[in-house]
Amino acid sequence: MMVKSELTDSEFQIFSDYIFEKSGIHYTINKKTILQNRIRRRLRDLGLESYKEYFEIIKNKQMNDPEVVNFFNEVTTNETSFFRHDKQFKALEEMIIPDILANKKTGPLNIWSAAASMGKEAYTIAMVLSSMSDSRAKNFKILGTDLNQNVLDIAAQGEYDIKDMKGIDSRYKKYIIEKSAEGLAQMVPELKKNIEWKRYNLKDTFTRFPKMDVIFCRNVFIYFPKEVQRDIVSRFYAQLNVGGYFILGHSETLNGISDAFEYRKFKNENLMIYQKMK
Ligand SMILES: C[S@@+](CC[C@H](N)C(=O)[O-])C[C@H]1O[C@@H](n2cnc3c(N)ncnc32)[C@H](O)[C@@H]1O
Known part of the structure; x- marks a missing residue:
């Protein structure tokens, strides 16, 4: 019809x-x-x-x-890619994780990909942590949440068009199983087992989640008016451990939204990385 x-x-x-x-x-x-x-x-x-x-x-x-x-x-609009804003992942490896590990006594690193889309952000984080030389970085749990169930199903499957993997640095290729004949590529089970996927609406309260060390919430605030951003950020703040980091997309900012966080530059660059200090 x-x-x-x-x-x-x-x-x-x-x-x-x-x-x-x-x-x-x-x-x-x-x-x-x-x-x-x-x-x-x-x-x-x-x-x-x-x-x-x-x-x-x-x-x-x-x-x-x-x-x-x-x-x-x-x-919902679900555009995403592996290593999107790649400098943020350099900062994750060289600044954020070493800083958190320096103060962490026990337990896994808890990381939240809070607008996960098809999971490329969460798998990027998992590849970076898994390949770090400090073995404590390999002990992580990632929570990937999104409002869109279709993209979460793709994320849980961890299978993508081989073309989507083209730009990924060769040091991470060991985490990808290529199925060239089908034009597909699959994330290895070793990464998948540390990631949990849940349909979750950022407008809801986050009562059931563990305290986080890092929250990625990138490229979704652009769809929310300021009052919604303020509400969500105040709940992200409560959800982070002291010393934890909050990361936005390149075109997003906490200016005019929250002054609870400290802004952190990486190698003198502005990468929209914030830290909870108290
Ligand atoms: C443009 S994608 C960004 C994906 C990834 N963070 C990145 O930067 O590549 C935005 C995602 O936010 C999700 N989203 C939109 N509103 C949401 C809400 N209220 N709660 C949870 N997820 C939401 C969409 O479904 C979409 O997958």
Whole structure:
């Protein structure tokens, strides 16, 4: 069945308010066509013709309702890559982890990839830690969370197009099993066993998680207005151990959001790395 009609401005507003209330993601009117095309895919799958009809189905449902899960699988943007902003991973290896280990008495390093998408960020962290010369760095647990269940399924499988691995430095190749005939590459089980994947909404309180040594929350704040960023950051702060680090994407900042953290440069470079000092 074809959905012919355009999403009207008032329908756009209804969906945009709903998405914001549930997830913190702010769709502005200039993204109307993108949102329309994403919702259309749900209408098509369900054989519905009108946006209103679809909204009636999801409007009073919980976030774990199967159709609400499908909806958020469509309306989130999941672009990611291995070693994205690679200097941050140099800082992880040369500054952050050595600093944390210098003060850590026992237990694994707890690291959270808080907008994990397809898992490339978490596997990058795992490769970096696994290849460090200090053997204590190899004792880590990574939590990968995202609102989108589809991307988490890909992350848990740990299998990617071989082309996505092209730029990865040769020192990390031992963590990747190439299946050249199929054009695929798989992360080794040794890395996978230290990563747990969970569907998790950053708007919820983080009560069930362990205290973290490092939190990566990169390239998702761009979708949240400041008041949502403030709320999430205050909970990240509480979730970090003293001395723990918080890392944003390159185009994101805590300026005007929180002054609880200290800003840390790496080799005199601004890499959006923050530390909890007390
Ligand atoms: C652009 S990707 C960034 C992935 C990775 N951090 C990186 O920098 O490459 C943003 C991710 O945030 C997720 N996301 C958006 N809103 C969320 C929310 N309220 N709770 C949890 N994840 C969310 C999206 O599903 C998407 O996978």
